[in-house]
Amino acid sequence: MSIVGKLLGKTGSLRSLTRPFRKKARHLVRFRLARMKRARIGAEIVAITGSSGKSTATRLISRFLQTRFATREQAYQNTISACTQAILDATPTDEYLVIETGASVPGSVVEMAGLMKPKVAVVTMVNVEHRSAFKTIENVTKEKGALVEAVAEGGFAVLNADDENAIAMAERTKQRIVTFGHVNDADYRVVELGLGDSGTMELAIRSAHGTHRLSTKLMGIHFWPSVAAAFAVAVENGIAPETIAETLKDIETGYNRCxxxxxxxxxxxxxxxxxxxxxxxxxxxxxxxxxxxxxxxxxxxxxxxxxxxxxxxxxxxxxxxxxxxxxxxxxxxxxxxxxxxxxxxxxxxxxxxxxxxxxxxxxxxxxxxxxxxxxxxxxxxxxxxxxxxxxxxxxxxxxxxxxxxxxxxxxxxxYPYERHPQVRRQKKLARWGMRKAATSRESKSRPE
Incomplete structure (x- = not known):
């Protein structure tokens, strides 16, 4: 390999030394572009965080809202990069963006919350996660509470009434608080909870709109906070409980989540x-x-x-x-x-x-x-x-x-792990070739 290759090649020393700076520069550029776009888009943002259940809650909220509104979903990947991309991908026709928000290091939720300024913030529960980064449950609570603090004027926060750390976040916003729970009294309270013959969860939720029985395809009763939170968000945004119940019947669990x-x-x-x-x-x-x-x-x-x-x-x-x-x-x-x-x-x-x-x-x-x-x-x-x-x-x-x-x-x-980089490159080139061919066909079909 030539000296230039050793310095500037993909694994070259100069590229390796500058990689962290280039990564940070890309992040800053994309973040600023997303912030500019956030000020222009009309879509309302529903942001979900929690130590457990946030991916399932994100998927459920998105599916419920899709029954009435044009809704875009960002689930599973919950970093600042994914959040930024979700906003950059938004279109003028989107009415709701439903974005999963994770706490990986101190300041991560703060940054995302400031960018999103959500109409609705959801906190499923609070436990010690990423222990090496946060050390204590108090630090996790402080970080996730930044999402509640960022709720936009006229919005509301949806909090777990059974979780003392989650419900304490109500003090961090002047906006409306909506609660869900099972043991403690709540605006949306799970009053019946059990398993069907196949091990899937069945529950009933009581609210000011009545008591509604729900059947799911979710394995295990530990999914109840996700379902209750999603039910609350959907009803508060005008989705009929009967529509939610019918939609919920067909929703499968996500990949590798029971x-x-x-x-x-x-x-x-x-x-x-x-x-x-x-x-x-x-x-x-x-x-x-x-x-x-x-x-x-x-x-x-x-x-x-x-x-x-x-x-x-x-x-x-x-x-x-x-x-x-x-x-x-x-x-x-x-x-x-x-x-x-x-x-x-x-x-x-x-x-x-x-x-x-x-x-x-x-x-x-x-x-x-x-x-x-x-x-x-x-x-x-x-x-x-x-x-x-x-x-x-x-x-x-x-x-x-x-x-x-x-x-x-x-x-x-x-494919063997060692071949993954090669296969990824081949697939990327194949996709690029297909796009190029499609563009060429489109240009030839245009009238002169």
């Missing part, structure tokens, strides 16, 4: 591999308790956001999982930390697997038709591949993949 994945003549997976904060595991595991199956197994990968040492966290996770599952399979570098007894190890109650590929081979060899296999891990482990491998030729078994997307969204799981 997503059922049935294999023909094989097991049924429940994929919950986006996040795995320690405190949320008991509620997640409860999803499979009422289900009937010849066997129930839980596969546990990397945990996140836990206080104290890892040994204690993984020990707790194993005990919780063992209460509802016939077998627990730990995967990854922390697999040995479960602290199960010698008897439990000997009789196969607990199984350790060093890699995801090993875990897949084990599941493939031991799967029973009709059994339930619950996959739970932080997103970085991409345990969804364990299910995908049953009906796809999965060849990407990279441990700790840094791609933030799910494997389904990435779409490259049938």
């Amino acid at each position: 997503q059922p994945y049935e294999i023909e003549n094989g097991p049924t997976f429940i994929i919950d591999t986006v996040k795995a904060p320690l405190a949320t595991l008991p509620k997640a595991f409860e999803v499979i308790r009422p289900l009937r199956a010849p066997r129930k197994r839980i596969v546990l990968g990397m945990l996140a956001d836990h206080p104290g040492d890892s040994n204690t966290a993984y020990k707790k996770a194993y005990r919780w999982a063992a209460e509802v599952a016939d077998q627990v399979i730990f995967v990854g570098e922390h697999a040995h930390r479960h602290k199960a007894s010698a008897e439990e190890i000997a009789n196969g109650r607990i199984v350790e697997m060093t890699t995801t590929e090993q875990a897949y081979a084990f599941l493939r060899d031991t799967a029973l038709p009709g059994e339930i296999i619950f996959l739970k891990s932080a997103g970085v482990a991409h345990l969804e591949r364990l299910a995908l491998g049953f009906d796809h030729d999965v060849r990407c078994w990279k441990e700790r993949c840094r791609v933030p997307e799910t494997c389904q969204a990435c779409g490259l799981y049938e």
Whole structure:
């Protein structure tokens, strides 16, 4: 490689040194463009944050509003970059932008809130997340409360009445407060909550508009804050409760959020591999308790956001999982930390697997038709591949993949990880070629 190539090539030293500055410069330019556009667009913004349930709430709110309004949705990716892009993509015909808002580092929500100035701010719940960045729940509350503080004149905030940290945010705005809850009294209160025969959530919400019973396709009752918050936002924006109930019946869970994945003549997976904060595991595991199956197994990968040492966290996770599952399979570098007894190890109650590929081979060899296999891990482990491998030729078994997307969204799981950059370039060139060809055909078809 020439000296110029070594300096200016994609992996060149000069490009590597200047990359952080170029990234920051691009962000500043895009942010300022988005701020200028935000002042011009007529769409109302609904912004959703919370330590859990915000992606589902975002999708539900968007679907409910779409029954009456032109609505654009930004879910799953909840960074300032995604927020900026959502505003830049807005068109004059959009009436609502529904934007998921995440707190990754101190100041992240503050920046997004100042840009969006939402008509509606939603807080699903507050727990300690991104522990290394925020340390305490007080810091998380302060950060997420910036969204409530930024609600525009005439707007309102939708807060969880059962969460003391969320409801305390009411003091940070002079705008109207709408509450939802289950235990405590609220404007929109869940008065009935349970599971149907298939393990999907059923609930009833009481408000000034009456009591409305809702059936869902969401696995587990832990989705109730997302549904209640979305119901409140939709009704307050003029959507009839009957329309919401009818729409809700057909909404599937998002990728890897307690997503059922049935294999023909094989097991049924429940994929919950986006996040795995320690405190949320008991509620997640409860999803499979009422289900009937010849066997129930839980596969546990990397945990996140836990206080104290890892040994204690993984020990707790194993005990919780063992209460509802016939077998627990730990995967990854922390697999040995479960602290199960010698008897439990000997009789196969607990199984350790060093890699995801090993875990897949084990599941493939031991799967029973009709059994339930619950996959739970932080997103970085991409345990969804364990299910995908049953009906796809999965060849990407990279441990700790840094791609933030799910494997389904990435779409490259049938290629070895090392080939991903090459395949991405080929697909990009193919798309560019198709666009160029389409432009050429369009220009030739125009009358002179």
